[in-house]
Amino acid sequence: MLVTQISVFLENKSGRLAEVTRTLSANQIDIRALYIADTTEYGILRMIVDQPAKAQTVLTEQGFTVSATHVIAIAVKNIPGMLDEALEILSEGSISVDYLYAYVGRLQGDAIVIIRVQNPQLALEKLEKSGIRVLSTQEVYGV
Amino acid sequence: MIYSSAETLSRAEMSALQLERLQQTIRHVYDKVPFYRTKMDELGIHPEAVQQLSDLQKLPFTVKSDLRDNYPTGLFAAPLKDIVRFHASSGTTGKPIVVGYTRNDMAVWSDCCARLAAAAGVTEHDICQVAFGYGMFTGGFGLHQGLERLGAAVIPHSSGNSERQLLFMQDLRTTVLICTPSYALHLSEIMAQEGILPEDLNLRVGLFGGEGHTPEMRSLIEQRLGITDTQNYGLTEIVGPGVSYECLAFAGMHINEDHFYPEIIDSKTGEVLPDGEEGELVFTTLTKEGIPMIRYKTKDITRLHREPCSCGRTNVRMELVRGRSDDMMIIRGVNVFPSQIEAVLMSIAGIGPHYQIIVTTEHFMDQIEVQVELIDPTRLESYRELEQLTKEIRHKIRTVLQIDVRVKLLSPQTLERTAGKSKRVIDLRQKAF
Numbered sequence: 314m315l316v317t318q319i320s321v322f323l324e325n326k327s328g329r330l331a332e333v334t335r336t337l338s339a340n341q342i343d344i345r346a347l348y349i350a351d352t353t354e355y356g357i358l359r360m361i362v363d364q365p366a367k368a369q370t371v372l373t374e375q376g377f378t379v380s381a382t383h384v385i386a387i388a389v390k391n392i393p394g395m396l397d398e399a400l401e402i403l404s405e406g407s408i409s410v411d412y413l414y415a416y417v418g419r420l421q422g423d424a425i426v427i428i429r430v431q432n433p434q435l436a437l438e439k440l441e442k443s444g445i446r447v448l449s450t451q452e453v454y455g456v
Numbered sequence: 457m458i459y460s461s462a463e464t465l466s467r468a469e470m471s472a473l474q475l476e477r478l479q480q481t482i483r484h485v486y487d488k489v490p491f492y493r494t495k496m497d498e499l500g501i502h503p504e505a506v507q508q509l510s511d512l513q514k515l516p517f518t519v520k521s522d523l524r525d526n527y528p529t530g531l532f533a534a535p536l537k538d539i540v541r542f543h544a545s546s547g548t549t550g551k552p553i554v555v556g557y558t559r560n561d562m563a564v565w566s567d568c569c570a571r572l573a574a575a576a577g578v579t580e581h582d583i584c585q586v587a588f589g590y591g592m593f594t595g596g597f598g599l600h601q602g603l604e605r606l607g608a609a610v611i612p613h614s615s616g617n618s619e620r621q622l623l624f625m626q627d628l629r630t631t632v633l634i635c636t637p638s639y640a641l642h643l644s645e646i647m648a649q650e651g652i653l654p655e656d657l658n659l660r661v662g663l664f665g666g667e668g669h670t671p672e673m674r675s676l677i678e679q680r681l682g683i684t685d686t687q688n689y690g691l692t693e694i695v696g697p698g699v700s701y702e703c704l705a706f707a708g709m710h711i712n713e714d715h716f717y718p719e720i721i722d723s724k725t726g727e728v729l730p731d732g733e734e735g736e737l738v739f740t741t742l743t744k745e746g747i748p749m750i751r752y753k754t755k756d757i758t759r760l761h762r763e764p765c766s767c768g769r770t771n772v773r774m775e776l777v778r779g780r781s782d783d784m785m786i787i788r789g790v791n792v793f794p795s796q797i798e799a800v801l802m803s804i805a806g807i808g809p810h811y812q813i814i815v816t817t818e819h820f821m822d823q824i825e826v827q828v829e830l831i832d833p834t835r836l837e838s839y840r841e842l843e844q845l846t847k848e849i850r851h852k853i854r855t856v857l858q859i860d861v862r863v864k865l866l867s868p869q870t871l872e873r874t875a876g877k878s879k880r881v882i883d884l885r886q887k888a889f
Contacts, residue, residue, distance in 0.1 A: 320836040324866050350839070355865050357836050376869040380833035411838055 314449045315383040315433055317365035321358040322378040323349070333358060333372065340371045345454060346427060348414040359414070361386070361427060363454040383433050386453045388423040388446040389415070396426060399445050406439045408432055425453065459574035459606070460567065462714040463769045467762070470771070474717055475509055477742035482506050482515070485748050488533040491526055492750060512717070512740060513728050517751045523553040523693060534558050534745045544592040545692035546791045546857060552592070555692055556746040562601070564743055568698030568712045569602020575703040575710065575767070576661050576686035578632050580607030583658075585625060587635035587643075588666065588789070589615040593858075594696025595666055595789065599634045602698060608632070615639070618646040629658040636789040637662075637669035637677060637685070641820035644680035654682030663688060665697050666789030668777050687776060693752055694739050700774055705766045708773035715743050718772060719751070720760050723781045731760050736781050737774065755782045783881065785815060787822045790859050794880045797826060797861075800852045806832030806845055810871040815883045822885060824861040826853065829868045 323329045330349075337344060346361040362368045365381060372379045389395045396415070403410060411429040425448065430436045440447055458464060465473065483503040485492040495516050496502070505511060523531060524547040532539070539556040547553045557565065578584065584603045588595035596614060603610050611624055615635070621643060624630060633640060640662055647653075659681055665688040669677075674685045689709050690697035699716050700709035711718050719728050720735040729735045737754045757779045764770045785792045794813055801811050808829035816823050826849065835841045846863040853861050872879070 320833075322830050322833075322836055322842075322865070322867055324864075324870070329867070352839070355842070357839065357842070376867060378830050378833050378836065378868055380836040382837065 314447065315437065316361065316386045316427070316448070316450055316453050318382050318384045318427065318429070319360045319362060319365055319368050319372070320380045320382060321360070321372060323356045323358050325353065325355055330358065332375070333377065336371055336375045337362065337368060340367060342368050342371070346414065346416050346425070348412075348427075359412075359427075361453060365454075382429065385428045385430065385433060385436055385440065386448040387426050387428065387440060388448055389426050391417065391422050391424050396424075399426070399428075399440065402439050402443045402445065403428075403430060403436055406435065408436045408439070457574045457577070457579065458768060459571040462712070463571060463575075463710065463771050465714070465770060467770070470713065471509060473714055474742060477714075478509065478512060478717060478740065479503070479506055481740070481742055481744075481748050482750070484745075485533055485750060489531055489748075491522065491531055509717075510728075512719070512751065515751055517726065517738065517753050518749055519753050520547065520553065520693070520755075523547065524551055527551055528554040529556065532556050532747050539746055541597075542592075543594045543597070543692055543696060545594070546793070546796060553693065558745040561695075561744055561746045564715055565598060565695050565698055566601040566605045568695065568715060569598050570605040571602075571712065572688050572698050572701035573599070573603055573606050573608065573632075573663060575701050575769075576632075576663055576688075577684070577704055578603070578606060578608055578661060578663070582608040582631045582661075583611065583628055584608045584632040584634060584663075585611040585613055585621065585628075585630040587613055587615055587621055587633065587639060593790075594690070594692050598690070598696040598698055599663065603632075603634075618643055619650070622647060622650065622652060625657050625659065626652070631658050632661045632663060633659055633681070633683065634663045636666040637664040637673055637687075638667065638788060638817075638820050638822060640664060640677050640681060640685075641673065644677070645819050647680075654680065657682070659683045662686060665689060667786040689774070689777065691754060693749055694741060694754075695744070699739070703765060703767040703769060707765050707767075708761060708775050710765065710769050710771045710773050711760075713771050715741065717742055718760060718774065720758070721753075723753075731762050734759050734778065737777075755780050755784060757781060785881065785883065787815065787824060787857075787859055790857060792824075792857055792859065796856055797853060798880070800856055801826070801828060801849070804845075804849055804852065806830065806835055807849075807865075808868060808871075811880065812871055813881045815881065815885055817885045824859065825864055826861050827864045827866055827871065829871060830865045831868050 343363040348359045349356050408430050413428040415424050415426040417424050486503045538558045541557040544552040544554045590596035662683045662685045677685045686702045688701040690699040700711040717740040719738040723736040737756045739752050741749045756777045758774045761773045808831045812827045814825040849863045
C-alpha cells in the first residue's frame with residue numbers, strides 16, 4: 314500500500330517552518346514524520362501526517378506550494394543489516410531510490426523507513442514478495 | 457594631443473559643416489528609409505525644409521523601440537552589399553537591436569575613437585589592453601580600431617579572466633587599460649588578493665566607458681591602479697564608443713559634433729532647451745551611411761556647454777551623464793531593461809507572474825538577483841527539478857542579456873503586491889551617476 318507524503322516548498326527565511334507547523338497545529342493535524350534537507354537557498358519539507366488531504370488544502374490556502382506524492386513505508390527490524398536487505402531488493406529490481414528517511418516509532422521496536430522510488434508500484438510488489446513488511450496507511454498515519 | 461582638426465573648428469565653421477551634413481543626411485534618409493519618409497510625409501516636412509540647424513526641431517524623434525519595430529535592418533539606409541560590419545545591443549524586450557556600418561562608417565568610427573584615446577593622452581608608444589568584450593558589443597571593437605588607428609599597440613584580451621589580464625599587464629607592460637570602471641575596480645581587488653602593487657604595473661591611463669561612475673569611484677580607481685581615469689561615452693544606436701570623451705582638462709566630455717549633432721530636450725514636452733540646461737540628450741548622425749539616426753532620444757540626462765575648453769578643443773562638451781529618463785539599468789556595462797527580464801520570466805512555466813530584481817555590488821561587480829515565486833507543486837518531487845527550473849531561468853536570461861543572474865525561488869504570495877506600478881527593481885548599488 315502506498316502512503317501519501319506531503320512536500321512543501323520552503324524558502325530559506327526564518328519563521329517559514331514555524332508557519333507550516335502553526336498551520337497544521339491550528340487544524341489539528343498531527344505530523345508523524347518529517348524530513349528536510351539542508352540547502353542554502355531553499356528546502357523541500359517532506360512530511361507524513363495523519364490527514365494528508367486536509368494538510369495539502371490548508372497549507373495551499375496559507376500560500377504554500379504543496380504537493381502530495383506516493384511513497385512506500387516499510388517496517389525494519391532494529392538490528393544490523395535489515396535496511397540493507399530491503400535496499401538490495403530494490404537494487405536488484407533496478408529501482409532507483411530518490412530519497413528515504415527513517416524514524417523509530419512505537420511499532421514494536423521496529424524502525425519505519427519512508428522510501429521514495431521512481432516506480433512505486435513495482436517497488437511495492439518486489440518488497441512484498443520478498444517478505445519485507447510494508448506498512449498500511451492506517452499503521453503509518455496512526456503511529 | 458589633439459588628433460583631428462575637427463576638434464578645433466570655430467563655431468561658425470562647425471555650424472556650416474554641420475548644416476551641410478545635416479541637409480545631406482535628411483535628404484538621404486528621406487530617399488532611402490521608408491520609416492523616415494513616412495513620418496516626414498505625415499508631418500508635411502520635405503528635406504528642403506531644413507535650411508538652418510534649428511530646423512532640425514521640426515523633425516520627429518526616433519526612439520529605441522523604432523529600432524526594435526524595424527528589426528533587424530529596416531532602418532538601414534545603405535544596401536546590405538555596402539555594409540561591412542554588424543553590431544548589436546539589447547533592445548527593451550527580448551529582441552536585440554542591430555546596427556550596420558559601411559566602410560566609410562568604419563573609418564569615421566575609428567577616427568572618433570582615435571580622438572578619444574588621444575584626448576586621454578594615449579600615443580603610439582602606448583600598449584593598450586582592451587578588457588571590454590569583443591563580439592556584438594561595440595565596446596571592444598570600437599576602441600580596438602581607434603587605438604590601432606592612433607598607432608598604439610593593442611592587446612585584444614576581451615573581458616573576463618582577471619588573473620590572465622593581470623599576467624599580460626605585467627608581462628607585456630600594459631600602459632593603458634580599456635574597460636568599464638567597475639571592472640577596473642574589480643581588477644584592483646584581484647591585484648590586492650594576488651599581492652600585485654600598482655608599482656608592479658606600468659599602467660598610466662584608463663579609458664573607461666559603458667557605464668557612468670561617481671567621483672568617489674574615480675579617485676578609488678586612480679589610487680588603486682595608479683592611473684589617470686578618463687571617461688568616454690557612446691551608444692550602439694549612434695555609433696558605439698567615440699560619441700564623446702574627456703580630455704585632460706576634465707571639463708566634461710567633448711562631443712564629436714562634426715559627426716553626431718547633439719540637442720538637449722525636455723523629455724516631457726520635446727522642446728529643445730538652451731545650453732547649460734539639464735535635459736535628455738538627443739543625437740542626429742551627420743555622416744552615417746549604414747543606419748543614420750534622426751533625433752535619437754538617448755534617455756541620458758545631461759547638459760551641454762559650448763565655450764571653448766582650456767585643452768584647446770572647441771567642440772561642444774556634455775557633462776558626465778547624471779541619470780536616465782527611463783528604467784534602463786547598466787549592469788557590468790550591459791544595458792538591461794526590466795522588461796527584458798520580465799519577457800523571459802513570462803515564458804517559463806511553473807513560476808508566478810510577480811518578480812523582483814535586486815541589483816547589488818559585490819567586490820565592485822554588479823550582481824543581479826531575480827526573485828520569482830514558485831507556483832508549480834509538481835516541481836517538489838526532487839531538488840533536481842527545482843535546480844532545473846532555476847537553471848532554465850538563468851540560461852534564458854543569459855541568452856537574452858548576455859549576463860549571469862542569480863535566481864531565487866520564493867513561496868507564492870511573498871513578493872509585494874501593489875495596486876499601481878509595482879516596484880520591480882531594487883537597486884542597492886552605490887549610485888553610478
